[in-house]
Amino acid sequence: MLEVTTMATGTAATEDTGDDQPDGLLLTVEEAARRLRLGRTLVYRLISSGQLESVTVGRLRRIPAEGLAEYVATLRRTRSSGATNGTSAA
Numbered sequence: 001m002l003e004v005t006t007m008a009t010g011t012a013a014t015e016d017t018g019d020d021q022p023d024g025l026l027l028t029v030e031e032a033a034r035r036l037r038l039g040r041t042l043v044y045r046l047i048s049s050g051q052l053e054s055v056t057v058g059r060l061r062r063i064p065a066e067g068l069a070e071y072v073a074t075l076r077r078t079r080s081s082g083a084t085n086g087t088s089a090a
Contacts, residue, residue: 025065052071053071
């Protein structure tokens with residue numbers, strides 16, 4: 001279950017993420033893709049390029065949950081710095 005607070009009203013809305021498991025510290029690539037609303041292949045490319053942090057546990061590839069927020073923050077910083085430089089980030 002994902003809780004989102006809207007800025008306009010300050011009220012909390014919940015969204016069912018489809019899995020009945022609590023939020024974990026480490027996510028599979030598929031779980032990370034679902035949370036970011038991206039494709040699995042793109043998430044693998046982000047990992048390969050170093051844009052999205054991942055760790056290996058044995059033979060498994062996992063993405064730290066806080067790595068998703070860091071990735072989104074990086075995108076936002078890149079977009080805002082592009083806008084202040086007069087270039088389009090879109």
